[in-house]
Amino acid sequence: MTDVVRTGFRPSRVAIYGLLLLAALVYLIPLFIMLVTSFKTPMDIRTGNLMALPTDWTTIGWTKAWSEACTGVQCEGISGYFWNSFKMTVPAVLISTLLGAFNGYVLSKWKFKGSDLFFGMLLFGCFVPFQVVLLPMAATLGKLGLANTTSGLVLVHVIYGVAFTTLFFRNYYVAIPDALIKAARLDGAGFFTIFFRILLPMSTPIFMVSLIWQFTQIWNDFLFGVVFASGDSQPITVALNNLVNTSTGVKEYNVDMAAAMIAALPTLVVYIVAGKYFIRGLTAGSVKG
Amino acid sequence: MSQLELRSIRKTYPGVAEETLKGIDIDIASGEFLILVGPSGCGKSTLMNTIAGLETITDGSIVLDGKDISTMEPKDRDIAMVFQSYALYPTMSVRENIAFGLKIRGLPKHEIDQEVERVADLLQISQLLNKKPANLSGGQQQRVAMGRALARRPRIYLFDEPLSNLDAKLRVEMRTEIKKLHQRLKTTIVYVTHDQIEAMTLADRIAVLKDGELQQLGTPKEVYDRPENLFVAGFMGSPAMSFVPVTVEQGEGGLQAEVRGNDGRALKLPVPEFLADRVGRKVILGIRPEHITQPQDQKNDQTLVAKGEFTIEVTEPTGPDVIALIQLNDTNVHCRIDPEHPVTWGETAELMFDMKKVVFFDPETEKRIAPH
Numbered sequence: 270m271t272d273v274v275r276t277g278f279r280p281s282r283v284a285i286y287g288l289l290l291l292a293a294l295v296y297l298i299p300l301f302i303m304l305v306t307s308f309k310t311p312m313d314i315r316t317g318n319l320m321a322l323p324t325d326w327t328t329i330g331w332t333k334a335w336s337e338a339c340t341g342v343q344c345e346g347i348s349g350y351f352w353n354s355f356k357m358t359v360p361a362v363l364i365s366t367l368l369g370a371f372n373g374y375v376l377s378k379w380k381f382k383g384s385d386l387f388f389g390m391l392l393f394g395c396f397v398p399f400q401v402v403l404l405p406m407a408a409t410l411g412k413l414g415l416a417n418t419t420s421g422l423v424l425v426h427v428i429y430g431v432a433f434t435t436l437f438f439r440n441y442y443v444a445i446p447d448a449l450i451k452a453a454r455l456d457g458a459g460f461f462t463i464f465f466r467i468l469l470p471m472s473t474p475i476f477m478v479s480l481i482w483q484f485t486q487i488w489n490d491f492l493f494g495v496v497f498a499s500g501d502s503q504p505i506t507v508a509l510n511n512l513v514n515t516s517t518g519v520k521e522y523n524v525d526m527a528a529a530m531i532a533a534l535p536t537l538v539v540y541i542v543a544g545k546y547f548i549r550g551l552t553a554g555s556v557k558g
Numbered sequence: 559m560s561q562l563e564l565r566s567i568r569k570t571y572p573g574v575a576e577e578t579l580k581g582i583d584i585d586i587a588s589g590e591f592l593i594l595v596g597p598s599g600c601g602k603s604t605l606m607n608t609i610a611g612l613e614t615i616t617d618g619s620i621v622l623d624g625k626d627i628s629t630m631e632p633k634d635r636d637i638a639m640v641f642q643s644y645a646l647y648p649t650m651s652v653r654e655n656i657a658f659g660l661k662i663r664g665l666p667k668h669e670i671d672q673e674v675e676r677v678a679d680l681l682q683i684s685q686l687l688n689k690k691p692a693n694l695s696g697g698q699q700q701r702v703a704m705g706r707a708l709a710r711r712p713r714i715y716l717f718d719e720p721l722s723n724l725d726a727k728l729r730v731e732m733r734t735e736i737k738k739l740h741q742r743l744k745t746t747i748v749y750v751t752h753d754q755i756e757a758m759t760l761a762d763r764i765a766v767l768k769d770g771e772l773q774q775l776g777t778p779k780e781v782y783d784r785p786e787n788l789f790v791a792g793f794m795g796s797p798a799m800s801f802v803p804v805t806v807e808q809g810e811g812g813l814q815a816e817v818r819g820n821d822g823r824a825l826k827l828p829v830p831e832f833l834a835d836r837v838g839r840k841v842i843l844g845i846r847p848e849h850i851t852q853p854q855d856q857k858n859d860q861t862l863v864a865k866g867e868f869t870i871e872v873t874e875p876t877g878p879d880v881i882a883l884i885q886l887n888d889t890n891v892h893c894r895i896d897p898e899h900p901v902t903w904g905e906t907a908e909l910m911f912d913m914k915k916v917v918f919f920d921p922e923t924e925k926r927i928a929p930h
Contacts, residue, residue, distance in 0.1 A: 446643050446645060448641040448642070448643045448644075448645035449645045449647065451607075451610070451612050451632075451639070451641070451645065452639065452641060452645040452646075452647075452706075453647070453658075454611075454612065454631075454632045454633060455610060455611075455612075455632050455633070455637065455638060455639050455659075456633075456658050456659035456662060456706070456710075457633040457659055457662040457663050458633070458658075458662055459633070462662065466658075467647055467649075470649035470650075471648055471649050
């Protein structure tokens with residue numbers, strides 16, 4: 270059987286790889302168009318072919334998007350909103366991941382009466398549509414004095430993310446043998462020592478899964494951003510929308526594309542950096558040891 | 559060096575009607591090697607977990623060196639445990655694994671280092687100290703797990719089926735090591751296993767459990783030679799003891815019981831005098847394979863010995879012996895025969911029954927009928 274696999278050039282193989290290549294191309298075309306368009310001059314865009322490479326390579330679209338483009342009344346580019354998104358995403362991701370890890374630890378290793386029911390109900394949180402909570406959440410944030418602030422957005426994303434992160438960590442920790450916890454208890458370790466010294470160091474793969482998932486979700490979120498933030502605290506997704514919809518004369522596609530690329534870059538970078546852990550974490554059923 | 563008393567330990571899990579432990583009473587002397595043995599689900603692991611403090615008891619008390627520790631947290635009991643899965647901390651090196659408990663107890667660094675060295679020497683794992691558990695073989699992981707328990711010099715060691723994840727050869731080696739270690743350190747050990755050979759070879763005393771009840775507590779020899787009931791008799795020994803229903807009769811030379819092979823040939827077996835009050839009644843004859851052998855000349859003149867011809871149904875050579883299967887009164891009975899005395903399946907062979915060490919059970923109560 271292994272011989273058959275090794276004999277390289279067979280029609281079926283060619284067909285499979287051809288198809289895979291084609292699929293990859295189809296997925297890459299939008300990215301390609303975005304990239305080349307962002308480096309074109311407006312003139313080039315109007316006259317040239319959509320797929321063609323720029324005749325004059327220019328970064329004017331990128332600089333304009335970053336610091337000059339108009340998002341509504343202001344014309345300061347999207348850089349400010351880019352940092353807004355970071356200020357919102359980083360704490361929200363870290364807090365929700367840590368809370369999820371902690372929840373998962375309790376729900377898998379320190380089960381209490383009704384903990385399985387609790388977990389089941391928590392899972393509903395994964396399926397609640399965003400729209401449903403908009404009004405109550407707005408009221409709550411208002412009462413807490415967090416309306417229209419980045420902290421408010423962080424809170425919303427943490428609450429929404431905890432259901433997912435708890436699910437990740439709980440399922441990861443369930444596969445870790447209970448004997449490990451028992452051994453640590455006999456060694457004299459308490460609740461927190463076991464968590465920080467034994468379980469957390471074992472959690473790198475699932476941490477990466479949670480980080481990537483949460484980062485992508487929170488960074489890409491538009492609805493909460495547009496509803497619960499205003500003006501200076503808006504995240505980049507909202508700014509991007511404003512930028513594209515602000516029309517002052519001719520549409521500057523190169524600026525739009527550059528802005529969209531800037532908005533998409535962080536999630537891309539996170540995936541490239543931590544992606545191998547993502548796959549590993551998703552497939553890891555149990556822990557070697 | 560510590561003495562442990564288990565006083566009528568009861569345990570009921572919430573939502574479970576039947577008790578898991580139904581009042582276990584065991585006194586474990588200082589330096590004693592006690593083995594808890596029984597089939598899966600008999601409560602032996604639960605009992606061990608309650609000693610460790612990993613599970614609470616519903617009733618009774620656990621007394622360590624005169625002090626009631628029933629409600630103490632595991633960390634305050636000063637007990638160490640070796641787990642079946644070893645439960646080594648995967649992200650820590652062997653050194654850190656062994657040192658973990660000492661660190662948590664706040665020992666100064668030089669003392670920890672000293673202790674790790676001592677334990678590593680003792681278990682011959684010094685060259686592994688900087689490795690991670692995942693890079694160790696099963697036997698090495700086993701040693702590290704024991705090292706972690708030894709490092710704290712606890713008052714009691716608990717072993718929860720520590721050898722069952724090893725392959726057969728390694729298991730026998732580690733068994734010997736554990737025995738040596740115990741003889742050297744004279745520590746008090748409670749050891750759970752379902753392997754009756756492990757129990758026989760290691761224990762000072764064996765506690766046989768079934769369905770949460772203590773069936774018998776005694777030295778390996780007592781448990782093997784004088785099992786309290788049918789369960790213990792069938793559990794200890796491999797191949798197991800055979801149970802043949804017989805009727806006690808008054809013969810000319812004394813009491814006897816008839817067994818009939820599957821070819822219809824009968825043999826009157828002499829039985830001991832303490833069965834006199836059961837003449838005419840059924841008893842269960844418990845006979846171990848080594849009680850039925852090829853004819854041995856030196857036993858010819860002994861009392862309570864009989865010879866008869868039976869058809870061999872199956873032979874299983876084990877090396878030192880051949881285990882042969884015959885039928886007595888429609889039950890399968892194993893015999894242990896010298897390989898130098900060849901027997902063939904399907905043919906008859908003359909067998910010698912040594913009735914001096916056989917046991918008898920009451921068919922009603924399933925208890926052993928004790929000599930008066």
